[in-house]
Amino acid sequence: QVQLVQSGSELQKPGASVKVSCKASGYTFTNNALNWVRQAPGQGLEWMGWIGTYTGNPTYAQGFTGRFVFSLDTSVSTAYLQISSLKAEDTAVYYCARGHGYGDLDYWGQGTLVTVSS
């Protein structure tokens, strides 16, 4: 069965960096794009962008350029989200989600809570 398993919660200080992983199983990794979605505490869902798992080409939504980097290691069917120069407002749950069909998100990781606090 299709699964996306994300790395565990992170507590980081402002200015630090964090790298969240999303390991896929149960399907051919390079057949589906991988999306990233942010959910701040008590808030709704915010689409951050996606990465083509065959091409490795990332697309970032406005507001997620510069400090946010999507990457892949196809040898282990894993996608990564790296956030640098962390700010308190980056505190959120970050989800990876598999792209399906024309772009809906059919499978989601369990989410990774990133807390930025001094």
Next chain:
Amino acid sequence: EIVLTQSPGTLSLSPGERATLSCRASQSVSSTYLAWYQQKPGQAPRLLIYGASSRATGIPDRFSGSGSGTDFTLTISRLEPEDFAVYYCQQYGRSPRTFGQGTKVEIK
């Protein structure tokens, strides 16, 4: 950017009742590119409907989606206890792929 506005913000209903959730887009969205998700507290979202009206795998037929252009609807024909949750619409026809702000369906 296409803005999706969901209404109402909160829907208070009893089990067995019908729920009708609205998603209005600031620009026309092809029905091919409209999805609905359900999210329960502490859980990841779950895909319910894609292409405006196609149920995702394993989704009960009490969930249905409809609409076109700028107005889309998610209907839950008879609410079960497990359906009380937050529901989001999303358009993925144009970048950025925006979500609505969500509708909470709560027990009355």
